[in-house]
Amino acid sequence: MQHAVYMYDITHVIIDNLQFMMGQEKLNTDRFAAHDYMVGAFRKFATDNNRYVTVVIHPRKEDDHKELQTSSIFGSAKASQEADNVLILQDRKLVTGPGKRHLQVAKHRFDGDVGVFSLELNKPCLSFASSKCKQKVKKLSNAKKTESSKLSKETPANNKR
Known part of the structure; x- marks a missing residue:
């Protein structure tokens, strides 16, 4: 992303979707810790470079009759806090x-x-x-x-x- 900022002066990065980007292979670390690390890295990039980062995160499986809430976001609360x-x-x-x-x-x-x-x-x-x-x-x-x-x-x- 840093290269794209330098070469093409991008102002907005869209990550669609975070779960797919993380991959399906078994991670040596906790999946939620890896999720938190990536969210933190995107936030740091956006702040340091004065750019927008949009991250698509699919909700966890919930009852179809209930509306989604902020707590429905997959992973820990870090994504919604950041x-x-x-x-x-x-x-x-x-x-x-x-x-x-x-x-x-x-x-x-x-x-x-x-x-x-x-x-x-x-x-x-x-x-x-x-x-x-x-x-x-x-x-x-x-x-x-x-x-x-x-x-x-x-x-x-x-x-x-």
Whole structure:
């Protein structure tokens, strides 16, 4: 990562996912100790280099009917303690159809604002967005269509000199 900062001036590193990166082989040390060491190393890198590090950590297996909490993070508490922000993707499975997804801000170190944002699938973009964001996109695209139709009416199609 240090090389990437020097050569390419990266500002954000995403580790997806920590459990896969650690590997499946038997470690000589305790798995949780290795997990803590890696989290600490990422935190030190981010602080020393003034960079962002996002680490994806899958939750431990829990009851499907319960929402995930900060304590659901795999490993020890070090990952959530070291983090500036903790985001949890909640997936509520429904009996009648596809589940509802929510992004929960479980920790925000700098101003403490936490909350839940509903996410909806935007199929044309193959991405998730909040409901409010989706409405803003519709308004913006409608405004652009209206503006472009006004411009095409104002500009003569065959302007010959």
